[in-house]
Amino acid sequence: MKRRKFIAALGAAAAWPLAANGQTPARLVHVVLLSPVEPSLVSLRKNLQDLGYVEGRNIRLDVRSAGGQIDRLPGLAEAVVREGGIDAILAQSFPAAIAACTATQTIPIVATVGIDPVASGLADSLAHPGHNVTGIAIFAEEMDTKLVELLREIAPRAVRLAAVAAITGGGNLSLGAIQEAGRKLDFDVEIIKIADPADLATALSPEVLTRFDAFMFPPDVVLSSYKAEVLKLIGLSNKPAVFPSSDWAESGGLLSFGPDLAEVGRHSIFQLDRVLKGEKPGDLPFERPTKFTLIINLHTARAMGIELPPTLLVRAEKVID
Incomplete structure (x- = not known):
């Protein structure tokens, strides 16, 4: 077999299993982490990998940090929404969650907040937050x-x-x-x-x-x-x-x-996973730490x-x- 035909045959053989099963390569989901400060991503990436999310393969993770200047968060959130193509926003802190919710009522938001999300107006109730937000509430x-x-x-x-x-x-x-x-x-x-x-x-x-x-x-x-x-x-x-x-x-x-911050981080990514798989954030209860x-x-x-x-x-x- 000539070299050109051999290479073509290899390409056809590699593509055949996907075609035979009607499969297509996994879509790259786009998640933005909105934070008041520059976050550490080591644990977050580990939690994502544990659920099968690998950056560059099936997820794109971007960070928008306010650098300690809380008043920058609304502008950052608005820029994320204008960018488009966002599958979910991870909001770190109550100010980040409020900024994200103000900027969009459609993009799913998974927030980790330190105060009661109902009393603060972020959610309708813990069991059914409503709107486009869910997450972890530390109280x-x-x-x-x-x-x-x-x-x-x-x-x-x-x-x-x-x-x-x-x-x-x-x-x-x-x-x-x-x-x-x-x-x-x-x-x-x-x-x-x-x-x-x-x-x-x-x-x-x-x-x-x-x-x-x-x-x-x-x-x-x-x-x-x-x-x-x-x-x-x-x-x-x-x-x-x-x-x-x-x-x-x-x-x-x-x-x-x-x-236990490790537990909080894991459960936040569990909720993100459910949202990325199609569940509505407003129907997912806000969770509370147990440890x-x-x-x-x-x-x-x-x-x-x-x-x-x-x-x-x-x-x-x-x-x-």
Whole structure:
């Protein structure tokens, strides 16, 4: 057989199984991740691969980051909609979800939000969100109350409590729960609002921190991306602080309590998978995390001269020594 005929025969043989079975190559679905900050994609890509999604083969994943500037999110969402050809939007945080929902009522949205999506107006109900959005709701109000209670155990004589949060365009509706929980536990609560992450050193300067006895950080995707700087600044005060997820304590924070972020990430991609396979997001219930983890960094406690109650230590899922 001549070389040209041989190559043609090979091509026909390779195409024959698809033609015989009436199959066509998988379509490349297009998903956009909308986030207030530049996200880490390692876990996200792993979760996608576990469900059979491989970038460049059957999925295209693009990131639109606001770089810590929350007010950029609406414009980014509008640009995504104008771009067209989007199969779904992954919205990271409540401000990103609101921006996406405002920009489109047709493109499916899978959101991970820190507050009640019904009370905040994002969904009609948890069981039937309606419209074009579903996702994971962490309910930070409940978690923040627990953090204040844990802080009281750590610092029984503390009076002046600062709650530190970035300004996220309505994303910190749980701050009222912090103030209420603080009043019940005899804290004088003040909110330190970070308008711009570039101003962290000023907002958390020694002159500011010296006014308080203890600190707590509600869930905040913006401040989480500046974790190293925040921990350094708070550490200089040598005063107790509690944080909303395990990565804070693992990075040197005194104590963290919050949802298992790996579980949250997996379930978010499970929902994305269902949407990409044709289910309507408005019919998919908002899920809530089922696993919460208490982590104590005993090394940090010793360095600060803080003696933690034994009853607290035995309740921790992990103690870093």
